[in-house]
Amino acid sequence: MTVVFKELAGSPVESYDAHGMKAQRRLLCAYEDRQAVLATLAGASQLGGAAQAGYPGQPSVLAASVRIEPFEKNPDDQGTFDDVTSDLNSYSGQFVEVVVDYALAGGGHPSLPRAEDGTLLTYHMDFGGEYVALPGHALLWQSDGTLPVTPDAVPTLRVPIVEHCVTWQRVASPPWSAIRACVGAVNASEFLSAAAETVLLDGARASRQFIGLDDLGQPQFGWRLTYVFREKTLKILDDDQGDLAYGWNHSYRADADNQIHWDRLVDDAGNALYRAVDFSPLFVSGE
Numbered sequence: 001m002t003v004v005f006k007e008l009a010g011s012p013v014e015s016y017d018a019h020g021m022k023a024q025r026r027l028l029c030a031y032e033d034r035q036a037v038l039a040t041l042a043g044a045s046q047l048g049g050a051a052q053a054g055y056p057g058q059p060s061v062l063a064a065s066v067r068i069e070p071f072e073k074n075p076d077d078q079g080t081f082d083d084v085t086s087d088l089n090s091y092s093g094q095f096v097e098v099v100v101d102y103a104l105a106g107g108g109h110p111s112l113p114r115a116e117d118g119t120l121l122t123y124h125m126d127f128g129g130e131y132v133a134l135p136g137h138a139l140l141w142q143s144d145g146t147l148p149v150t151p152d153a154v155p156t157l158r159v160p161i162v163e164h165c166v167t168w169q170r171v172a173s174p175p176w177s178a179i180r181a182c183v184g185a186v187n188a189s190e191f192l193s194a195a196a197e198t199v200l201l202d203g204a205r206a207s208r209q210f211i212g213l214d215d216l217g218q219p220q221f222g223w224r225l226t227y228v229f230r231e232k233t234l235k236i237l238d239d240d241q242g243d244l245a246y247g248w249n250h251s252y253r254a255d256a257d258n259q260i261h262w263d264r265l266v267d268d269a270g271n272a273l274y275r276a277v278d279f280s281p282l283f284v285s286g287e
Contacts, residue, residue: 020103109193135254174286183202194231208224209224
């Protein structure tokens with residue numbers, strides 16, 4: 001369905017900052033066409049349908065929010081209302097102003113899976129760290145190796161933690177079972193370009209998200225999922241094997257063999273501290 005509209009004078013307004021491009025457009029359409037315009041901007045409500053409308057010439061800058069208000073504050077004369085739950089001003093035959101705010105969707109990590117049709121993956125990185133206490137009897141003073149390393153030396157190692165936040169938007173059916181299976185586990189194979197067992201799924205945030213209108217003009221909602229992965233990579237140079245990457249399942253071992261102090265802890269059945277799983281089901285819609 002083709003919807004006719006006009007763009008008001010002074011529109012669009014574009015702005016650029018450290019987060020990329022933003023824009024605002026002010027459109028004019030018939031009161032009766034307002035939901036059709038909204039549906040076009042919001043995109044289809046079902047997976048496999050159209051995604052959010054992109055800014056002309058900038059397909060990665062998407063319609064982030066829409067505000068609709070009467071262009072002239074002259075509603076039809078409908079007399080006195082008596083039911084606040086059903087009575088509403090009508091502007092039939094008049095125009096409404098549609099204010100559209102656009103924002104840069106953001107880029108994805110090159111190692112992320114391709115987003116399903118009708119959905120969007122965005123990514124950002126942060127940092128943190130943790131302190132690991134080391135046993136003093138496993139260390140030496142470089143200036144004099146015969147001197148004892150007393151407890152007051154408090155040997156501590158700062159281990160950087162890279163926080164990967166992956167947001168999956170417009171998800172009609174989140175993979176709840178996969179989230180439960182993967183939270184608290186580490187990657188079984190390379191993930192986000194990080195070695196196996198160095199990335200931990202720390203948790204997930206889920207919130208409802210408006211994703212479009214159905215054929216009857218009723219609002220449809222999906223989900224915005226944010227996965228928080230924490231990467232801990234200890235890189236140790238080995239003369240025979242080159243750089244070795246140790247992760248969440250490794251701890252410092254004082255009585256090291258061949259000067260390799262980081263070792264993998266397991267129970268008597270061979271199970272490591274953290275389960276190793278495949279993270280790819282996190283990005284596949286559920287039933």
